[in-house]
Amino acid sequence: MQRTTKTELALAICHLTFLSSSEKKIIFEKLESLTHLKSLSVEEMSKLVNRNLRTKDGLNKDFDKLVENCLKLMAAYKIEACFMEDSVYPSLLKEIFDPPFMIFWRGNIDCLHQKCCGMVGTRRATAAGLKNAFNTASILAQNGVTVVSGLAMGIDTASHKGALDARQSLIKANLQNGANSELNENENVTENIGKTAAVLACGVENIYPATNRKLAGQIIQTGGCILSEYPPGQPAFTWTFPARNRIIAALCQTTLVVQAPAGSGALITADFALEQGRDLVFCSEALKYPAGKTDEKNAGKRSVQNYIEEGAPLIQSPEEILNFV
Numbered sequence: 001m002q003r004t005t006k007t008e009l010a011l012a013i014c015h016l017t018f019l020s021s022s023e024k025k026i027i028f029e030k031l032e033s034l035t036h037l038k039s040l041s042v043e044e045m046s047k048l049v050n051r052n053l054r055t056k057d058g059l060n061k062d063f064d065k066l067v068e069n070c071l072k073l074m075a076a077y078k079i080e081a082c083f084m085e086d087s088v089y090p091s092l093l094k095e096i097f098d099p100p101f102m103i104f105w106r107g108n109i110d111c112l113h114q115k116c117c118g119m120v121g122t123r124r125a126t127a128a129g130l131k132n133a134f135n136t137a138s139i140l141a142q143n144g145v146t147v148v149s150g151l152a153m154g155i156d157t158a159s160h161k162g163a164l165d166a167r168q169s170l171i172k173a174n175l176q177n178g179a180n181s182e183l184n185e186n187e188n189v190t191e192n193i194g195k196t197a198a199v200l201a202c203g204v205e206n207i208y209p210a211t212n213r214k215l216a217g218q219i220i221q222t223g224g225c226i227l228s229e230y231p232p233g234q235p236a237f238t239w240t241f242p243a244r245n246r247i248i249a250a251l252c253q254t255t256l257v258v259q260a261p262a263g264s265g266a267l268i269t270a271d272f273a274l275e276q277g278r279d280l281v282f283c284s285e286a287l288k289y290p291a292g293k294t295d296e297k298n299a300g301k302r303s304v305q306n307y308i309e310e311g312a313p314l315i316q317s318p319e320e321i322l323n324f325v
Helices: 005-013 021-030 034-039 042-049 063-076 109-113 127-142 155-176 210-221 240-250 265-275 304-309 318-323
Strands: 080-083 102-107 116-120 146-149 196-199 225-228 254-257 279-283
Touching: 005 021, 005 034, 005 063, 021 042, 034 063, 102 109, 102 210, 109 146, 109 196, 109 225, 116 127, 116 155, 116 240, 116 265, 127 146, 127 155, 127 279, 127 318, 146 155, 155 196, 155 210, 196 210, 196 240, 210 225, 240 265, 254 265, 265 279, 265 304, 279 304
Parallel strands: 116 146, 116 254, 146 196, 196 225, 254 279
Antiparallel strands: 080 102, 102 225
């Protein structure tokens, strides 16, 4: 993304977290430059978006410093960005209510223009749940499907690793069958293997959790991408994780919940999938998840069983996911 007056304005607007995406777009279209944004009062901005904004410090930011830092991080980490009107913006993401004003990514966003399946679940997964996530993601990737998850520990990590393993397994198989010993991951043999994409709740340069930095690097190196609606430099907050979950669901025609206790982020993603008119599927391991894993504060909230009773499909084996993508 080239640095222009409008680019500077857009990056500054991305930091106005009290605005919805549609409101950010309104501000962007009505202002000419960062200078104009800095001159606005909360009252004037309220009139522009036709809503009484209640923020004490949202317009007291050092926008010049934020934009400079953002541009430096984008250059250092090879971060790209686009608006909803741009052709590289994933088409399914455009369909949801209030799609991101901008998206930022590292790697190859083309993988999100392929058939995608979201895979989500608890950070405190059982061994059986992790194995199922890994095997299911591998099968999806073997069949050219991009696996989308959130890079969290547990089910997310297993899902990303399963998709990456499909690629490595194919390379090893070709080498064992007498293929060129110099075969590498850029050869045509892996061209039709699905990639994996991670959606973050913070800037894409800030890999969270830090223990997955190596995994994030592998995702990028193998043709996948790390994506976020948040500008470089923005940390994760409690409220950014549910917002991130809506994007995971939005990018995919199908979302698979592997294991999830009541009240979990994975079931928030499930709700977003239903709201967005996407297919929602549950793994049989989700019903086997220990009831004791549910925190007391989430007792009484909707559980996996509720979704199944309401008609959500349940797959018994990893291969069955192909019937839904």
